[in-house]
């Protein structure tokens with residue numbers, strides 16, 4: 001499904017965020033990526049959605065060579081990958097409902113469909129009563145849940161979560177992890193980036209450890225080993 | 227959180243199957259986004275519109291000045307004519323013949339014959355209240371005035387040619403004198419002034435338009451700059467360039483329309499307020515600015531709308547494009 005081949009990412013002027021990373025992710029897999037701050041986890045995701053170009057190496061997603069993707073085709077790729085961003089990336093001028101709806105609108109879904117699906121997902125992330133609030137009126141955890149809802153709304157084939165539980169309490173974290181697990185059981189490939197030991201240990205899935213831009217460990221049923 | 231309620235339809239939205247529905251919904255969606263952005267950023271919208279209004283007003287004031295100056299020049303030129311006074315012994319047929327000949331010249335706009343009796347009547351009427359002149363007239367007895375032909379050229383430059391005809395020996399047989407020489411200086415002055423006015427207003431128009439253009443371009447860029455992060459986020463969640471861009475272009479049109487309506491209202495307000503002062507100055511030239519704008523309303527405002535909308539659309543298109551690279 002996702003194939004990183006000797007991927008290197010160099011940031012001007014002097015940072016190698018990734019150095020020769022090779023990683024193969026099967027369809028339907030649930031993979032956790034852990035690593036210290038600055039080890040290149042977010043960079044890996046940026047390459048995945050073509051937010052950044054690789055410096056060298058190859059990246060193939062579902063048979064599609066992303067390293068040579070045309071600017072015009074980038075939206076097509078992104079509509080099939082749901083991303084929960086570390087810094088939420090909500091639209092400040094839009095309400096909770098509109099933020100989530102936007103991902104569907106960008107795909108061209110009908111208003112009818114949007115009116116039906118968005119309240120459902122709002123219920124899932126427990127934000128029905130905040131649907132008409134703007135992001136600035138929400139707590140960090142609430143904003144994070146809006147981001148989660150937006151990433152899930154169009155049922156992407158691949159779900160990428162960059163520290164999705166960074167701002168959530170234990171109860172909410174547990175529920176989000178359960179949600180990710182459930183989606184994975186329904187066939188979604190999940191790539192989870194996290195700092196949290198408990199989360200990784202709870203999952204009992206494949207764990208990849210990044211250190212200064214290189215993979216130092218890749219275990220099928222990993223435990224948190226930093 | 228109720229997991230069992232997460233009950234989405236099982237079909238995946240992928241692009242191949244949704245391109246057509248994108249077409250169906252996008253137009254209303256784009257309109258909705260444009261209006262939303264307009265009123266959610268009300269003060270910024272207002273600031274942008276204000277800049278547009280000021281640009282439009284300065285262009286319109288320039289148009290007014292152009293209209294006033296060209297009207298003054300035209301009416302001064304219109305006042306210029308040549309009066310040809312015929313000798314007493316010239317026959318009616320010869321005079322008539324001469325008038326026809328002048329009328330046939332392409333340079334001549336009008337050649338109006340004033341018989342001496344007619345001239346006397348109007349002279350008497352004009353000086354009715356002046357006993358000294360009336361007394362003098364009575365003393366003279368016979369009509370002291372001459373048959374006259376008033377010739378108007380299409381262009382002030384054409385008087386030279388007309389004068390050449392008048393000074394031909396053949397013409398001079400029936401002509402006593404013509405008063406053209408008195409006008410020569412005035413005509414030269416008017417011509418050089420009108421040339422200068424034309425040049426100055428051309429330069430002014432170019433400079434003003436350039437300034438207005440740069441100011442509008444910059445205002446639009448600032449407006450879009452405040453949206454740069456949103457534009458990037460939209461890209462990141464899979465919106466296509468055209469879907470992101472379209473609402474901004476619609477908004478640009480909205481700004482243009484509002485700005486034009488406001489500028490027009492202010493312009494009419496100003497013309498009405500300045501009317502009395504302008505009129506006392508322009509009366510002699512038989513010119514009203516309000517009338518001028520009324521007569522040219524469609525032409526002026528449609529072209530201004532087209533220019534402003536085009537400028538706005540191009541500016542925001544360029545400005546948005548800069549942030550679409552994500």
Ligand SMILES: Nc1ncnc2c1ncn2[C@@H]1O[C@H](COP(=O)(O)OP(=O)(O)OP(=O)(O)O)[C@@H](O)[C@H]1O
Pocket residue numbers: 011012013015016017035036037038039040041042043044086
């Ligand atoms: N746009 C950029 N320009 C230059 N350097 C960058 C840029 N983005 C990231 N880096 C550098 O690349 C390295 C990897 O960054 P990355 O964001 O991938 O780390 P991370 O593993 O996600 O860290 P964290 O856990 O703190 O989110 C860091 O050293 C960072 O300073």
Ligand SMILES: [Mg+2]
Pocket residue numbers: 041042043086162
């Ligand atoms: Mg990160």
